[in-house]
Amino acid sequence: MVNKLAKKLKSDQVDISIIDPHFNHVYQPGFLFTMFGRDKTRNLIKDTRDMIPKWVNAVEDKVTKVDTENKLVHTSEGDEVKYDYLVLATGARIATDTAEWWDDSIHHFYTPPAADRLHEALQSFNKGRIVVSIADLPYKCPPAPIEACMLMDDYYRKNGKRDDIEIVYTSPINRAFSIETTNIRVEEYLKEKNIEFKTLFNADYVDTEEKLIESLEGEDIDYDLLVMVPPHRGHQFLIDSGIAEGKGWVPTDKETLEVKGQEGIWAMGDCTDIPTSKAGSTAHYQAPVIAANIVSAIKNKPKNKTYDGHVQCFFLTEFGKSMFIDFNYSTPPKPSPSRKIWWWLKRGFKPLYFTMIARGRV
Amino acid sequence: MSQKIVIDARGAYCPGPLMELVKTIKENTIGTVVELLSSDEGSIVDIPKWVEKANHKMVEIIEDDGFRHFVVEIGEKKQRRRRR
Ligand SMILES: Cc1cc2nc3c(=O)[nH]c(=O)nc-3n(C[C@H](O)[C@H](O)[C@H](O)COP(=O)(O)OP(=O)(O)OC[C@H]3O[C@@H](n4cnc5c(N)ncnc54)[C@H](O)[C@@H]3O)c2cc1C
Numbered sequence: 139m140v141n142k143l144a145k146k147l148k149s150d151q152v153d154i155s156i157i158d159p160h161f162n163h164v165y166q167p168g169f170l171f172t173m174f175g176r177d178k179t180r181n182l183i184k185d186t187r188d189m190i191p192k193w194v195n196a197v198e199d200k201v202t203k204v205d206t207e208n209k210l211v212h213t214s215e216g217d218e219v220k221y222d223y224l225v226l227a228t229g230a231r232i233a234t235d236t237a238e239w240w241d242d243s244i245h246h247f248y249t250p251p252a253a254d255r256l257h258e259a260l261q262s263f264n265k266g267r268i269v270v271s272i273a274d275l276p277y278k279c280p281p282a283p284i285e286a287c288m289l290m291d292d293y294y295r296k297n298g299k300r301d302d303i304e305i306v307y308t309s310p311i312n313r314a315f316s317i318e319t320t321n322i323r324v325e326e327y328l329k330e331k332n333i334e335f336k337t338l339f340n341a342d343y344v345d346t347e348e349k350l351i352e353s354l355e356g357e358d359i360d361y362d363l364l365v366m367v368p369p370h371r372g373h374q375f376l377i378d379s380g381i382a383e384g385k386g387w388v389p390t391d392k393e394t395l396e397v398k399g400q401e402g403i404w405a406m407g408d409c410t411d412i413p414t415s416k417a418g419s420t421a422h423y424q425a426p427v428i429a430a431n432i433v434s435a436i437k438n439k440p441k442n443k444t445y446d447g448h449v450q451c452f453f454l455t456e457f458g459k460s461m462f463i464d465f466n467y468s469t470p471p472k473p474s475p476s477r478k479i480w481w482w483l484k485r486g487f488k489p490l491y492f493t494m495i496a497r498g499r500v
Numbered sequence: 501m502s503q504k505i506v507i508d509a510r511g512a513y514c515p516g517p518l519m520e521l522v523k524t525i526k527e528n529t530i531g532t533v534v535e536l537l538s539s540d541e542g543s544i545v546d547i548p549k550w551v552e553k554a555n556h557k558m559v560e561i562i563e564d565d566g567f568r569h570f571v572v573e574i575g576e577k578k579q580r581r582r583r584r
Contacts, residue, residue: 467511
């Protein structure tokens with residue numbers, strides 16, 4: 139976002155500040171590799187400041203409140219940053235604290251340490267049932283839990299343990315994957331790989347002593363190892379600032395990306411309540427829209443760029459093959475069969491991401 | 501009927517209108533009426549199926565211009581059967 143803005147504006151025209159409590163830019167799709175020991179956490183993190191122009195003011199601090207009336211951002215160090223235009227891009231908080239039953243025996247792969255810990259658990263697991271489930275909606279990267287199941291299948295086939303390990307996936311809806319056109323292929327792959335999937339199962343409670351998950355629909359499943367997509371929330375400061383309510387997602391116009399009920403504030407990426415995938419590609423296609431509209435606002439021109447809901451995702455089906463899906467608000471995806479080419483593109487994507495995409499070059 | 505919540509999930513393919521409905525129903529209580537707007541063709545099958553399985557009431561389905569309104573009343577949520 140900063141790079142897209144900085145490209146359109148000059149340092150003598152505007153001040154641009156980016157505020158973040160740490161400038162560790164984390165390539166989260168890499169967690170699907172670190173959880174299987176196929177990449178290292180340290181290779182997924184780069185300093186954001188090395189990816190933005192030097193004239194952008196990088197403030198290493200946490201936003202604690204936005205005073206929308208006086209157009210001020212307050213930080214935990216007690217600073218106040220004045221703004222004319224504000225872009226909220228604070229992502230989703232991994233909120234295991236919101237499930238009273240959550241404890242450390244439940245694994246996930248949504249933070250660097252959790253993915254590393256899961257790697258150890260998968261390595262030492264020899265026999266029994268692994269359940270991959272979803273604690274709450276919405277969550278980042280809708281294909282990720284199914285990709286995790288399919289990669290587990292491949293991982294245990296390759297190390298010879300697959301015959302002793304059952305893999306079960308629970309889906310909150312009445313098919314394995316939400317997008318019908320893609321689901322047809324996904325269900326075929328799950329069946330082919332002997333991964334059981336239970337549909338209409340919305341996890342509601344986990345008894346970690348009994349090793350049992352109960353659903354909102356009144357069913358239960360026993361497990362030996364539980365891998366659960368953790369609850370996600372928006373950040374508390376958004377609620378405290380009167381910008382968001384409830385779970386903290388920012389009410390955002392799905393086309394203009396302006397925050398509803400606010401002036402001069404836009405939101406992008408995982409922090410919004412837009413009914414589309416929480417994905418990096420979503421943020422990627424939103425950034426130019428917001429940049430163009432901020433420039434128009436500065437120049438007193440009409441803000442006429444809109445976001446069409448464009449999202450693109452790789453969908454890994456094994457180590458060595460992937461599908462690719464591309465869709466927007468009006469066109470559902472037409473997924474190709476899983477192919478080696480998409481896998482290699484996914485493998486090559488991380489360097490492309492750090493050198494080109496995050497730097498706003500494409 | 502205490503209150504009505506409208507969810508505009510038109511254009512949502514992923515995570516999908518049903519997930520928007522489940523999310524809203526999870527956060528609200530018995531008697532609340534939720535109206536979901538969906539342009540996804542799959543919703544005509546998905547939504548009534550989940551509503552029935554999860555014990556809620558399908559009040560009505562209204563056809564509109566390129567989308568449908570699914571009006572659902574939240575029923576009693578199924579009891580947890582904790583073993584301890
Ligand atoms: C396992 C996994 C696989 C994934 N695979 C894919 C994929 O294949 N394709 C894809 O497109 N997406 C994928 N994603 C999703 C993608 O990583 C996210 O959607 C993307 O990172 C969202 O970007 P964001 O900028 O909105 O949030 P984030 O990347 O989470 O960044 C939010 C930033 O806000 C900062 N912040 C938070 N609170 C404050 C505060 N109070 N003050 C100041 N700063 C704050 C944080 O420090 C952070 O730097 C995957 C995610 C996971 C977990």
